[in-house]
Amino acid sequence: MKAFAYARPGSIAEALELAGDGDDTQTAYLAGGTNLVDHLRLGIARPDTLIDLSRLDFGGVEETADGGLRIGANVRNADLAADPALRRRFPFVSEALLAGASGQLRSMASTGGNLLQRTRCVYFQDRSTPCNKREPGSGCSALDGYGTYNALIGASEHCVAVHPSDLCVPLAALDAIVHVTGPGGERAIPFDQFHRLPGDAPERDTTLEASEIITAVEILALPWASRSRYRKVRDRASYAFALVSVAAAVDVADGVVTDVRLALGGVSHKPHRARAAEDALRGQPATPAAFEAAIDAELEAARPGKDNAFKVGQLRRTTVAVLTELTQTEGDRP
Amino acid sequence: MPDQHSHPTTLTVNGERHDLVLDPRVSVLDALRDRLGVTSVKKGCDHGQCGACTVIADGRRIVSCLALAVSYDGAEVTTAAGLGSVGALGALQEAFVDRDALQCGYCTPGQVCSAEAMLAEAEAGMPSHVTADVAALDPVRLSPEEVRERMSGNLCRCGAYPNIVDAILDVAGERGLA
Numbered sequence: 001m002k003a004f005a006y007a008r009p010g011s012i013a014e015a016l017e018l019a020g021d022g023d024d025t026q027t028a029y030l031a032g033g034t035n036l037v038d039h040l041r042l043g044i045a046r047p048d049t050l051i052d053l054s055r056l057d058f059g060g061v062e063e064t065a066d067g068g069l070r071i072g073a074n075v076r077n078a079d080l081a082a083d084p085a086l087r088r089r090f091p092f093v094s095e096a097l098l099a100g101a102s103g104q105l106r107s108m109a110s111t112g113g114n115l116l117q118r119t120r121c122v123y124f125q126d127r128s129t130p131c132n133k134r135e136p137g138s139g140c141s142a143l144d145g146y147g148t149y150n151a152l153i154g155a156s157e158h159c160v161a162v163h164p165s166d167l168c169v170p171l172a173a174l175d176a177i178v179h180v181t182g183p184g185g186e187r188a189i190p191f192d193q194f195h196r197l198p199g200d201a202p203e204r205d206t207t208l209e210a211s212e213i214i215t216a217v218e219i220l221a222l223p224w225a226s227r228s229r230y231r232k233v234r235d236r237a238s239y240a241f242a243l244v245s246v247a248a249a250v251d252v253a254d255g256v257v258t259d260v261r262l263a264l265g266g267v268s269h270k271p272h273r274a275r276a277a278e279d280a281l282r283g284q285p286a287t288p289a290a291f292e293a294a295i296d297a298e299l300e301a302a303r304p305g306k307d308n309a310f311k312v313g314q315l316r317r318t319t320v321a322v323l324t325e326l327t328q329t330e331g332d333r334p
Numbered sequence: 335m336p337d338q339h340s341h342p343t344t345l346t347v348n349g350e351r352h353d354l355v356l357d358p359r360v361s362v363l364d365a366l367r368d369r370l371g372v373t374s375v376k377k378g379c380d381h382g383q384c385g386a387c388t389v390i391a392d393g394r395r396i397v398s399c400l401a402l403a404v405s406y407d408g409a410e411v412t413t414a415a416g417l418g419s420v421g422a423l424g425a426l427q428e429a430f431v432d433r434d435a436l437q438c439g440y441c442t443p444g445q446v447c448s449a450e451a452m453l454a455e456a457e458a459g460m461p462s463h464v465t466a467d468v469a470a471l472d473p474v475r476l477s478p479e480e481v482r483e484r485m486s487g488n489l490c491r492c493g494a495y496p497n498i499v500d501a502i503l504d505v506a507g508e509r510g511l512a
Contacts, residue, residue: 006341006358006404030405037361037400038381050358052405076394082460084471091469098463102487103452104385107394108401226469238463238486 073112159202195270348416414443
């Protein structure tokens with residue numbers, strides 16, 4: 001591991017002062033450490049200074065005036081998953097957290113850090129191979145290499161990696177807001193604009209600017225999201241990254257889908273909000289045939305490679321199953 | 335200050351306070367084993383994947399390989415040796431012996447630390463991936479399926495899982511959680 005200086009600032013202002021206007025190759029922020037410490041050890045992250053934010057108080061899980069939730073960036077994944085208000089109002093957020101990692105990792109990992117997880121593409125983690133995300137301009141080994149986990153939607157000739165987070169999939173469906181503080185002050189980033197597609201700069205996962213710190217994630221009120229579900233398909237029953245995942249919330253009246261939120265994991269460089277499917281489904285009868293037509297509208301954008309074509313059918317089946325389960329019981333959540 | 339590469343760090347391990355000066359690269363795991371000689375925590379993968387290095391820090395189970403010791407300055411750390419000793423085994427340790435829940439034993443210190451914290455999580459009502467309805471906020475009843483899911487972060491290369499699950503369920507039963 002490359003040597004680095006360590007600092008534990010007592011406030012956001014002090015942290016920003018330490019970070020200066022340096023880019024993220026010079027400084028790195030530490031929270032739960034579950035991803036970053038591994039990358040320090042592998043030599044993927046090589047900061048000169050590590051700025052420890054893990055003890056800064058960004059607040060807990062608080063109800064907002066409009067009936068949503070504000071989640072402080074240092075709330076641990078395990079604590080967030082267990083939060084009673086989150087479980088009642090947005091159960092698929094709790095389900096997504098519980099589908100990720102292990103008990104130990106969830107009790108360490110932070111909310112802000114979860115958003116900043118880096119891809120688990122095997123070539124990104126293997127420094128002996130080219131990877132444009134790890135070393136811009138070196139090439140993409142996954143294009144013609146092991147491609148089971150490659151992106152289906154929104155990839156580029158420079159990068160076919162997917163975003164690994166479970167939590168981020170329902171947050172994309174919910175139009176969550178990422179609150180950040182940086183040298184230029186505070187700003188609120190809509191979730192869909194927080195992560196980015198690889199394009200010709202796959203080394204950039206997000207639209208965060210230099211030195212900016214995530215302080216909170218806000219979920220806006222959505223009363224019918226109490227009927228929601230997250231389903232993850234993976235190679236093992238537990239403790240594995242997603243092949244694909246589906247986060248869905250649906251509002252039904254008289255057998256008709258009045259509104260729906262749908263996001264897909266394991267398919268793109270960013271958590272993928274399935275807006276084409278949502279548009280196709282709104283106003284349609286809540287039937288498996290309508291659900292299939294909706295997800296097929298979304299999957300027109302899929303560009304499968306040699307190893308991941310199975311994900312198309314997997315997404316179709318999983319989406320239809322989740323929406324069917326959510327809508328087959330009137331009233332109470334099934 | 336950011337130009338310093340050694341940091342005073344205090345860890346209280348199994349009730350005993352230790353004052354150390356550490357390079358920030360040192361993990362809690364390496365601080366325990368290499369600096370303090372606490373061998374009741376094991377190094378497996380050193381990447382957060384196997385769970386052999388699980389300890390309880392300030393009441394939470396963590397993989398100590400992914401924890402930088404400087405960041406845990408002031409923490410109370412419990413390893414397997416803090417859960418009991420020869421002649422006065424803790425409940426989980428006793429159950430692991432009774433159920434023959436190990437073969438080589440290398441993962442066992444991490445297993446018992448993880449299980450101890452897992453039982454506390456269950457007692458606090460924390461749901462899991464196999465909870466039928468997270469929105470119901472029901473008290474946790476630990477079934478074999480629940481134990482397998484909640485312990486999935488602890489690998490056992492010998493494959494002693496059936497007896498590990500039985501041992502943990504014995505103690506869960508004694509504590510009214512199964």
